[in-house]
Amino acid sequence: MMKTTVWISGLLLVLGGCSTHITTPVIPAPIKSPNATKTLDTNQSALSDPFCCMLPQDLELKLPEYGPKVNDLERFEQSMAPYVEKNGVDRENLFEVQNSFEMRYFSPWGYIAAPQKVEEVTWPLRAFRGGYGSNLKPVPPLWFEEMKQQSNFEAYGTINKKAITLKWMDIRAFPTDKPLYKNPALPGEGYPFDLLQNSSVNYNEPIFISHTSKDGAWSYIFTNNVSGWVKSDGITLINDETALMIQKSEKAFLIEDNIALLDNTNRFIAYSRVGMVLPLERVEGDNYYVKAIDTNSSTKILSLPKHSAHIGVSRLNKSDLITIGTQLLKNTYGWGGMYGERDCSSMIRDMMTPFGIWLPRNSSAQARKGDIVSFTGLSDDEKLFLIKEKGIPFETIIYLKGHVLLYVGTYQDSVMVMHNVWGVRTLDKQGNRGRHIIGKAVISTLELGADLEDFDPAMKLLSRVESMNIFTQPPTTLTRNTKNIPKKKSL
Numbered sequence: 001m002m003k004t005t006v007w008i009s010g011l012l013l014v015l016g017g018c019s020t021h022i023t024t025p026v027i028p029a030p031i032k033s034p035n036a037t038k039t040l041d042t043n044q045s046a047l048s049d050p051f052c053c054m055l056p057q058d059l060e061l062k063l064p065e066y067g068p069k070v071n072d073l074e075r076f077e078q079s080m081a082p083y084v085e086k087n088g089v090d091r092e093n094l095f096e097v098q099n100s101f102e103m104r105y106f107s108p109w110g111y112i113a114a115p116q117k118v119e120e121v122t123w124p125l126r127a128f129r130g131g132y133g134s135n136l137k138p139v140p141p142l143w144f145e146e147m148k149q150q151s152n153f154e155a156y157g158t159i160n161k162k163a164i165t166l167k168w169m170d171i172r173a174f175p176t177d178k179p180l181y182k183n184p185a186l187p188g189e190g191y192p193f194d195l196l197q198n199s200s201v202n203y204n205e206p207i208f209i210s211h212t213s214k215d216g217a218w219s220y221i222f223t224n225n226v227s228g229w230v231k232s233d234g235i236t237l238i239n240d241e242t243a244l245m246i247q248k249s250e251k252a253f254l255i256e257d258n259i260a261l262l263d264n265t266n267r268f269i270a271y272s273r274v275g276m277v278l279p280l281e282r283v284e285g286d287n288y289y290v291k292a293i294d295t296n297s298s299t300k301i302l303s304l305p306k307h308s309a310h311i312g313v314s315r316l317n318k319s320d321l322i323t324i325g326t327q328l329l330k331n332t333y334g335w336g337g338m339y340g341e342r343d344c345s346s347m348i349r350d351m352m353t354p355f356g357i358w359l360p361r362n363s364s365a366q367a368r369k370g371d372i373v374s375f376t377g378l379s380d381d382e383k384l385f386l387i388k389e390k391g392i393p394f395e396t397i398i399y400l401k402g403h404v405l406l407y408v409g410t411y412q413d414s415v416m417v418m419h420n421v422w423g424v425r426t427l428d429k430q431g432n433r434g435r436h437i438i439g440k441a442v443i444s445t446l447e448l449g450a451d452l453e454d455f456d457p458a459m460k461l462l463s464r465v466e467s468m469n470i471f472t473q474p475p476t477t478l479t480r481n482t483k484n485i486p487k488k489k490s491l
Contacts (some may be wrong), residue, residue, distance in 0.1 A: 001193050021271060039222065067436065070424070071451040072444040076411065080325030083416060083443065084318050087393035087409025091316040094356070095472045097370070098313050101356035102247070105277060107224045107451075108208035109243045112155045114222070115208075121151055121227055122219070124173040131195065134282075134484040147174045151229075156212040156220070162243050163209045163221070163235045165256040166294045168269060168340060171199045171228035175218035188437045192422070193333045198228040199361055200337030200346070200489045203261075203270040204278060204292050206243070207235065225361040236297050245291075245299075249279030252290050253354040255320060256308040257327050261292075263300055272308055274327050275350030280311060294396060313356030316472075321394055324351055324416065333422050333439045343406050347420040351406070352471075359471065367399035370471035380462045384446075387468060398446075400464040405446075407468065424449030425459035 114121075115389045125148050133139045151174065174180075175198045184190030201207065201223050207230075208222040218229045259272035265439035269292065278290040286302045288311070293302050314320055328351055334341025342350065343367055361368050373390055375383050387398065395407030398417060403418035421442060436452055446462035449455050457463075 007259040012044045014446050028412060033381075036474070065111050065185045067451060070436070070438065070449055071449050073438075074413075076416065076443055076445075078329060078443055080322050080329060080418075080443075083408040083411060083418075084325065084394070088267050088318040088409060089174040089316070089393075090318055092415050094313065094315055096358040096474065097358070097472060101313060101358050102251075104358040106206050106247055108206050108222050109162045109247070111160070111208045111222065113160055116208045116222075116227065118153055119157045121156070121210075122151075124149065125153075126176075128173070128180060128195065130188070131182060132184055134179050135182075136181075136184045136190075141231040146405070147176065150175050150213045150215065150218075151220075152211060152214045158211050159219075161209050162240070163207050163237050164217075164246075165201050165203060165205050165207060165235055166293070166295060166428075167234050168203050168273065168339065168347055169201050169234045170197060170229045171201055171223070171226060171230055172196050173198045173220070173228055175220075175229040187433055188422075192333070192338060194335065194338065197336035198336050199223075199226040200340075201230065202273055202276045209235065209237070223356070236293060236295055238297055242297065242299070244291065246279045248283075249291065251312055252278045252280050252288050252304070252311055253314065253356075254278070254304075254309050255324050255354050256326070257330070259304055259308040261290075261302040261304055263302055269300075269302055272304060273303060273350070274324055275353040278302075278309075278352070283311075299307060312356065314354055315395065316355055320354060320445075328420075329418075329443070330440045331441045333420055333421060333441075335422070342420055342441070344420050347418075348404060348406050357471065363399065363402060363404040366397055366404050366471075367469055370469045371476050373469055374467050374468045375465055376467075382459075383462060383465060384415050389414075390470075391468055392470050392472070396468050396470050398468045403461075405461075408443065416443055416445060418443050421448070424452060425456040426452065426454040426457035427451055427458075428454050471490065475487075 014234045022423055091261065120263050128144060130144075131139050137148035158226075176196070178196070179194035180196045181191070181193065182195070201221075205223060210220045210222070212219050212232060213229070217232055219232045219235055221227065221230055223233065254272045254274060254276040257271070257273055260268050261270045261272060263269055278292065281289040281301050283289070283306075286306055288306055288309055289301050289303050291299050292302050310320070328342070328347050331342050331347065334345060334346075335343055336371075337343065337346055345361060345363045349361060361371055373386065375386070376388065386409060387396075387407065391398075391407045393407055396407040398407055403419070403421070405419040408416050408418050410416065419442065420436050420440065423437040423439065426434040426436050428434065433456070436449060436454075436455070437447075442448075446459055446460075446465065450460060451456070
């Protein structure tokens with residue numbers, strides 16, 4: 001059998017969520033299907049694979065049970081209130097960073113041309129030369145050539161128009177819904193890590209259109225934090241007057257997920273999401289009424305209950321931190337925002353948006369925001385000491401390559417973080433690497449999973465964290481004095 005070598009490089013720095021290592025993939029062995037317990041259709045051979053043609057309800061398969069419990073998630077409360085009540089502060093004033101939120105949020109409408117050179121935005125065409133598709137088979141080279149043709153970068157910058165989104169959408173690296181994986185046979189390289197999932201964009205969010213795909217089905221857009229392909233039927237052009245009207249309006253900042261936004265005929269239009277920003281029309285009774293743009297670029301009015309939003313940028317406060325954090329702890333893991341969920345960086349970004357704090361989309365960029373404290377050369381105990389000494393709960397990001405965590409203060413004398421995480425790295429006695437899947441937003445220590453029997457100690461979060469940054473404070477040059485940091489500290 002010939003070996004298939006797939007080279008993929010320079011990918012995960014621009015994608016949200018947790019990174020994975022690059023290896024030389026091998027073609028995974030066929031997945032063996034369990035025996036069907038019902039009689040097969042008379043047109044099928046008794047030896048045929050039941051997953052080929054049978055309906056799911058006819059398979060009578062036993063679904064897997066829960067795996068081993070993780071101590072952190074059993075020991076510490078998985079709710080926001082205890083951590084906010086102990087460590088949160090009601091700020092009396094806005095931070096400097098909060099005053100520039102609208103300028104950053106509406107930046108796409110300030111462009112008169114595509115803000116990046118074509119050489120910068122065509123990185124996927126150079127990076128993706130191979131991989132595996134949804135059938136777990138290698139993707140043929142011809143497909144990549146077809147994607148290059150469809151991307152139509154010869155037309156880059158030929159539209160250059162203000163636009164707005166008509167629905168929540170995935171932002172893709174290629175103009176396609178089809179996934180691209182590294183090696184699905186290896187942990188962290190198959191589902192859900194679709195390399196073409198770049199990010200996502202909210203309903204009624206300002207964007208800038210560069211051009212469309214060859215067939216016009218996809219549009220290349222810029223948001224205030226990322227660029228990529230979205231479906232053309234999910235956006236509409238707007239004129240300068242409409243853009244100015246939206247920008248000058250008061251804003252409703254959404255603080256709850258999955259609230260139905262209804263029009264004046266009580267028709268469902270969209271679901272709310274924490275991090276969504278909508279222009280306010282009026283306040284009436286128990287509802288806010290907000291403006292939204294329709295498919296024909298006209299304005300329509302939507303209603304939402306008052307408890308699901310607040311008007312204007314809010315100071316950091318305990319009540320909103322509890323409300324928003326409670327919403328986000330319901331999330332399952334969504335690489336790059338897949339399936340309407342969130343990954344590590346989008347969770348923190350959305351959590352801070354109602355407070356008017358703009359953060360970049362990916363983990364490495366978030367780690368450079370604000371006042372940075374390096375952990376280079378420090379032991380685990382020294383890192384914990386520095387986090388307790390310098391970190392500000394709910395205003396500090398802790399960073400390791402490919403992952404970010406929000407510091408929520410100490411609890412039972414442990415450093416606690418909130419993060420949306422795919423899994424814990426494992427290593428069995430035969431040296432096989434794997435994952436214990438968590439797949440959701442959690443509150444944990446920096447030793448999450450260390451109690452698992454096959455935990456890989458080399459991959460402990462605390463050992464791998466590289467820095468922390470207080471994103472509410474401007475950058476400073478910190479000369480760290482390590483003389484007063486204890487070398488050993490009981491946890």
